[in-house]
Amino acid sequence: MLSESExxxxxxxxxxxxxxxxxxxxxxxxxxxxxxxxxVIAQYLAAAGVGTLRLLDDDSVDLSNLNRQILFRTDDIxxxxxxxxxxxxxxxxxxxxxxxxxxxxxxGSASRIAAxxxxxxxxxxxxxxxxLLNSIASRMHIPYIYGAVDEWHGQASFFYPxxxxxxxxxxxxxxxxxxxxxxxxxxxxxxxxxxxxMTIRYLMTGETPLAGQLLIFQSDTMSxxxxxxxxxxxxxxxxxxxxxK
Ligand SMILES: [Zn+2]
Numbered sequence: 373m374l375s376e377s378e379x380x381x382x383x384x385x386x387x388x389x390x391x392x393x394x395x396x397x398x399x400x401x402x403x404x405x406x407x408x409x410x411x412v413i414a415q416y417l418a419a420a421g422v423g424t425l426r427l428l429d430d431d432s433v434d435l436s437n438l439n440r441q442i443l444f445r446t447d448d449i450x451x452x453x454x455x456x457x458x459x460x461x462x463x464x465x466x467x468x469x470x471x472x473x474x475x476x477x478x479x480g481s482a483s484r485i486a487a488x489x490x491x492x493x494x495x496x497x498x499x500x501x502x503x504l505l506n507s508i509a510s511r512m513h514i515p516y517i518y519g520a521v522d523e524w525h526g527q528a529s530f531f532y533p534x535x536x537x538x539x540x541x542x543x544x545x546x547x548x549x550x551x552x553x554x555x556x557x558x559x560x561x562x563x564x565x566x567x568x569x570m571t572i573r574y575l576m577t578g579e580t581p582l583a584g585q586l587l588i589f590q591s592d593t594m595s596x597x598x599x600x601x602x603x604x605x606x607x608x609x610x611x612x613x614x615x616x617k
Contacts, residue, residue, distance in 0.1 A: 378467055382421055392576040393421060399575045400424040402489040404477060404505055406457040407431070408555060409519050410495020411443035412564025413571070417493075418461040420572055424469045425461065428485060429454040430476045440557035477501065482508040493517045493571050495564070500548050506531060506539035510610050517570050517580075519563040523554040524592040526563035529582050530570060533610030536583040537603040541610065559591055 374382070374393060385391055401422050403414045406429040417425055433441070433448040433456065443457050458472035477485060482504070486492060492509050494517060496502050502520065509516035515532040518539060531538045566587065574580045586599045605611055 375467075378421065381465070381467065385420065390577065395576050396421050396572065397423040399490045400426065400488050401571060401575075402426045402428060402486055402492045403495055404428050404492060404501070405495030405497065406441075406443065406453045407437060407495060407497055408440035408557065408560035409497070409521065409564040409567065410493075411441050411457065412561055413493050413495050413519075413568045414457055414461055415443065415464065416565065416568035417571060418465045418468060418470070420568075421465065421468060422572075422575070424471070426471045426473065426485070426489065427454045427457050427461075428473045428475070428477060429457070430474055440555055440560055442557065442561070477504055477508075479504070479508075483512065486512055486514060489514055490575060491515050491517060491571050493567055494519050495567075497553065498548070499546060502539060503545045507609050510538055510614075515574060517567050517574070519560075519567040521553070521555050521559045521563055524559065524590060526559045526589045526591075528563055528566045528570065528587045528589075529585065530574070530580040532583065533603070533607075537601060538607060538610040541604040541607045542586065542601050559589070562589055562591070 382393055386393055399422050401417055403410050403425060406414060406427050414425060414427060432450055432452050433444045435449055443460055448456055452474045454472040454474050458470045461470050486508055492505055492514050494502060494505055506516060510533050517530055519528045570580050584600060588597045608614055
């Protein structure tokens, strides 16, 4: 049941067609990373009233983050991101539960970190982190909402094998790089908003149009394109052999 203050807070979304606030309230979402993507994702999920948000980030705020990580301010430099994010979002919406995890996602910590989550949302900024999220989500059978940005473009998708392909079906894992990814704030703003919208839609309806599809946003030409891709039957993560392990 929604309280009177929740009904007042959410009044503009409660009148959205097919909106189901109770489902959002009962949901738990892991937001992996609270930077450029994760900060935007977490703000929209908190504002919309997702019942429990688990914010994972082992990093602290750096001056060079602030061109895109809009949850943080100059006087936050040196402070842990997930704790700050937790404080900011609790001030935004005290009706929800927010958990801050100041730790790194590893094979060993994954099952504890993702336990009980209805969705894992990708706010990471590196490929090894995303591949780890992908394999954890596949193994624990949790939907994985993917987003990534690089220079003028960003992309998003939805992975939930065996019903859909996974990240490893789409791209080959490359060796970790120390390359600084060029990024300006509006692109993770767009992609993070898309991930938040996909998460909310999925939690309420169980649907997402981006299963088996990669959405690509190009900010230089202001275009959105959607590419379809297939499941790889020999995928190391979600192929029949991997699942039989
Ligand atoms: Zn796969």
